[in-house]
Amino acid sequence: MKHLRLSLLSGFLLLLPALAGAQSPSFSTEVEALLATDLEGAGNVEAQQAWKVIVHEAEAEDLMTLLGAIDSRRPLASNWIRSAVETIASRQETLPVEDLKSFVLSLDGDPKARDLGFQLLRRGDAATAEKLIPDFLQDNSLPLRRLSVAERIETAQALVEAEPEAAKEVYREALEGARDVDQIQTVTKALRDLGETVDLPKQMGFLTHWQVIGPFDNTDREGQARVFGPEKSLDPAKTHQGKFGEVKWQPLTTADEFGMLDFNKPYGLLKESVAYAMTEYEAPEERDAEIRIGCKNAWKVWLNGELLFERDEYHRGIRIDQYSMPCRLKKGKNQILVKCCQNEQTETWTVDWKFQLRVCDSNGTALLATNRPPTPTPEPGADEGRRRR
C-alpha cells in the first residue's frame, strides 16, 4: 500500500507541469543561432535549423521575446528574426495587442523592432495603433517618425487657407521631425510659400565651406588609385604638382540648397581630372556620426586621415545620402577630405563633377559643427529655381 501511494505521488508530481500548462520555451539558444549569422552565409546552416524550431514551436506569446531580439546593427539576423515573427504572426487568429502596444511605446527599444511591432499592432488593432502616431514625431524609428510627420503635414495643409499662422506652426513641427528628404522638401516648400525662411543646408547638416585643389590627372581612370599630394599633406599653405602645373588650395563655397559643391566652377568642364575638397569640422564632443555623400563621380572620403570609403563608379546617378559612412568624430577639430574624380566620357550627362556631403547621426539628424559658418546666400535668380525644385 505504501508502495502504491509513493507511485501515485511520483506520477502526480511528474504530471504537475502538464496540469499547470507547460512552460513556454525561451528559444534563447535558437535566437543566439540567428544572431550569430554573419557575412558570406556564415552561420546559415545553424540558423536554418534554429529558425525551424522557433517557427514550429512558438506561439503568439513568444512574439515579444522575438521582437526584443531584433538588433538593427545586425541586419542579417534582423531579417531572420523578422521572418520568424511574421510567419508565426500569420497563423495567429489574434495578436497580443496590449503587449505590442507596450513594446512600441518603449522608446529605447530597437527602432526596426518597434516598427515591426507597430505593423503587427496595426494588424491586430488598427484604431489603437493610429492613436499612437502623433507621439512619434521625435521617434528613433524613422518609419514611425515618418507617419507622424505625414499627419502633421496633412493637418497643416488643411489649415493653410483659414489659419496660416497655425499652419506655419504645424509645418515647423513637421520640419523638426522630418528626416526623409521628400518630406523635408514638401514642408520646406510649404513654409516658403507662406513667406517663412528655411535654412535647408543647416537643417540637413550639409557642409558648405570648403578648400579645393586641382586638377590632378585621371587619365584612364587611374587617378582614383594614385596618391596625389593632398593625400600626403593637408597643409593649406602647401602647393602640389597638378595636371597642368603647380596648384594650390583655394576657398569654394556652395549656396546650393543641398550642399552641392561643383568643381566645374573653379576648374571648368575638364575631363580625366581629379580634385580634392577639404574642410575642418569642429565637433562639440567625441561621438559616433555618419558622413553621407551624394556623388556620381568616383570618390574617396577620409576623416582625420583615415579612409572611410571609396567608390569607383561614374555617372550612374546621384542622390542625397547616396552613401552613408559610419564614423567617430573627435572632440574639437576633424579634417574631412574628399577626392572627386572626373572621367573621360563625353556625353552631355557626364559633365557633372560635384558632390554633396553632410554630417548627421544615424537617424539623419544634422550634427552641426561649432565652427559652422552662416549658410551662403544663393545667387540672384536662385530663389526661383529653388521654388521650382
Next chain:
Amino acid sequence: MKLLFSILFSAFFGTVAWADWHTFRGPDATGQNADARSFSVAEDSIVWAADLPGEGVGSPVIVGDRLYVSASSGPHQDQLHVLCFSVADGSLLWERQFWATGRVMHHKKTAVAAPSLVTDGARIFAHFSSNDLLCLDLEGNLEWLRGLTLDYPNASNSLGLASSPAMAGDVLIVQVENDSQSFAAGIDSKTGINLWKVDRTKKANWSSPVIYAGTDGKPIVVLQGSAGLDAVDPRTGDPVWSFENGASTSTSTAVGSDGRLYVPSNGLTVLQPGEASVPATVWLSDQLSPGTSSPVVRGGLVYVVTRSSILTSASTEDGERLWRLRLQGPISSSPVIAGRNLYVVSENGLLQQVDLDAPEGEVVGTLDLAETILATPALSHGSIFLRSDHKLWRIGKP
C-alpha cells in the same frame, strides 16, 4: 507526345499537370513552355487580376498551382516582398517581407524588385537590386538569406541591378556585375554559402546567366557581359570557353536552342560551342539587333524585337531576314511563345498576340492592360501571367 499524354492523363484522372515556369524566360530560359498551347488575347481574356504592393519588374515563376513573385515597397523601396498566389483564382496565399540590407538607389524605370525569381521546384530564390538574396520553401518558410553588399561593400549599381539568378542543378548562379566590385558566384542552394566566386569586368551589366547542356550533357553556365560570353563549370566556376567579341549588357540575354547560342552581340551572333576554348561562330547579323528584350527561337526561325519595336524573323541557318512586323511599342520585356503565337507586351501595357505562322507575321489579338509593364511574362496552365508594379494578371483561358 508529352501533350498527348497530358490530355489522356487528364481525361482519365480529371486533372492536368501543366509545365512549370521556373525562371526568367521559363524552362531552359527559352521563352517557351513545352506544353503551352496558344490562347487568344482579347478584352475578355482576363481570368483574374490581383493587387501587388509597391513596385517590381521581375517576372513571376510558377510551380504547380502556385505563382511566386517579388516586389519592393516603402518610401525608400527598402521593404522586400516575396508573394505566393493561387494560379486558379489569384488569391494571395502568403507574403513574406524583409528589410533591404544593401543600397536601394535605382533608375526610376526599374525597381529594387527587378531580378526575376528562380525556383528548383522545391524552393524559391529571390535576388533584389539591394543585393539581398533570399531562399524560401514553397510555403514561405525561410531557408537562408545573404546580404551580398554587406559581404562585398562596393557590389552595387546606382542605376540598379537586374540580372536574374539561374539554377544549374543545386547551384544558384548570381551575376552582380557593376562598375566597381563586379563578380559572379555559384552558391550552394541548400545553405546560401559560396561554392565559387569570380571577378568580372568592372562594367554595369543587366543580362542574366544562362544554363545550357554542354557536349557531355552536363550543365554549363554562360555569363554574358560587355566583353562577350564566358562559359564556366557551375560547380567550380572554372572556365570552359570564352567568346570575346562583346555582347549586350542590357537585359537582352542569349538563348540556347539545338546546341547553339543566339547571342545579342554585334546585332545577333550565333555560336556553336564545342570542345574548343572558343566557340565557333555560325553566323552573325547586324540587322537582327534586339533592344532590351531577348531573342526567341522556334521551328528554324529566330525572332528579335528591336529598339524600334519591330519584330523581326530570320532563319536560324544563316540569319537571312524573312519578315518584319511593326508592333506597338516601346517594348522592354522579352517575348514568349506558346504554340504558333508569340506574346509580347509594350511598356504601356498593350499585350500583343502575333501569329508566327502567318506569312509576314500578323497581330491577331491585343489587350490593353493600361499599366506600365516592363516584366517578361510567364506561361503555364494554358495562360499568360503578367505583372506591373501594382497588378498581377492571369490572361487566356485554357
